[in-house]
Amino acid sequence: MPRIRASIVSRVALVVALCAAGAAPAAADQLRPHPRTTTVRQESPRSQRALDDPSDSDLAVVSVSIGGAQPGGTTKLRVLIANLGPDVTASPVTVTVTVPSGASAVGPFFPSSCTPNANASRVVCTFAPGLYLLKTATAQIPVHVQSTAAHGSVLMGGRVMVSSPDDTNTGNNTASYAVRVG
Incomplete structure (x- = not known):
């Protein structure tokens, strides 16, 4: 158990150090869900053709x-x-x-x-x-x-x-x- 605890403490210390240096988002930001984003693919002109057109x-x-x-x-x-x-x-x-x-x-x-x-x-x-x-x-x-x-x-x-x-x-x-x- 002491080994696991030491590992967790060292990881937390690393995150705090990186946050202080500006290299990673704050721990609180990591816990917030990220908004869903949708990527809209640009269709080619051929695929934008009206269904009535051959x-x-x-x-x-x-x-x-x-x-x-x-x-x-x-x-x-x-x-x-x-x-x-x-x-x-x-x-x-x-x-x-x-x-x-x-x-x-x-x-x-x-x-x-x-x-x-x-x-x-x-x-x-x-x-x-x-x-x-x-x-x-x-x-x-x-x-x-x-x-x-x-x-x-x-x-x-x-x-x-x-x-x-x-x-x-x-x-x-x-x-x-x-x-x-x-």
């Missing part, structure tokens, strides 16, 4: 994956889109999925904004504005293979397309996919 964005389909399914079975299509920039999207982004012949889209879909057409051959998903540079968005569409599909066949004609008024490069907006049966 941005300079490059949307791309960067990944499409789907597993196989047995006749009468269901698999899940996963679509990954990205904003290659340079701006944050200022308009909604639409992903349109066309399902191959011999299959149909079945819910539930992700995101919940996805809606199929009447015969479930096409699903449209809408994402809100605000997809940042190099960020991605995902759509997941369950795909049901008809029970009449031949075992070992490949259902061709699946297509994914991303679109937005902000998109400045449409060369990377589509991708094809197929579903293996069996």
